[in-house]
């Protein structure tokens with residue numbers, strides 16, 4: 001059995017928007033290579049938690065620690081489906097490599113171009129690589145967002161309801177790829193989802209947010225009863 005190496009630790013984390021507590025005293029340790037689902041009904045605070053983990057929001061209490069140091073954690077983030085203007089001029093290939101350019105050179109090195117091509121292939125986008133991304137279908141756009149996040153070689157990937165608008169085949173294709181990288185390259189994944197069967201199929205652990213508090217455990221402990229109870233309590 002391999003030993004567990006923490007990559008992310010939430011300590012007594014709490015978030016309150018003015019007059020509106022979202023979560024409180026949340027403690028969680030995520031280890032390298034783990035695949036977590038983050039579940040809970042609409043409005044319970046899943047995206048707020050992800051934005052706090054990304055340091056986009058400052059928690060009201062507690063803290064988010066990247067381990068062993070902030071520099072050791074490279075985060076990839078794939079948001080919920082967002083449409084892209086049909087006139088947007090970048091090709092799918094340029095879009096996938098967009099975040100690789102910038103800080104050293106304004107163009108991609110040969111190695112970076114090869115990484116983009118490999119990622120286009122892995123996400124099944126090679127044949128469409130020259131198509132303007134604005135003209136791609138919803139599923140193709142979402143694959144391009146995933147490819148853009150993965151090409152940066154993150155060691156922590158956050159999928160924030162990224163598969164919600166996709167058909168079952170495309171969902172499976174994307175999550176199969178994420179699972180493959182999770183298993184071969186020890187990628188740690190946080191998968192925010194309302195799709196409990198999908199969570200059971202791909203993830204190993206769950207964090208469930210409810211208005212009363214949080215619960216975490218092995219995915220086989222996420223029973224239907226627990227999910228229904230969590231949702232019913234809020235009605």
Ligand SMILES: Nc1ncnc2c1ncn2[C@@H]1O[C@H](COP(=O)(O)OP(=O)(O)OP(=O)(O)O)[C@@H](O)[C@H]1O
Nearest residue numbers: 017018020022040041042043044045046047048049
């Ligand atoms: N910047 C903000 N200021 C005030 N309230 C906010 C802000 N962002 C989110 N909220 C509120 O905090 C609560 C949690 O929102 P959040 O988007 O995190 O929920 P969620 O669990 O991701 O929901 P969903 O499943 O519908 O995407 C909601 O009531 C939302 O209206």
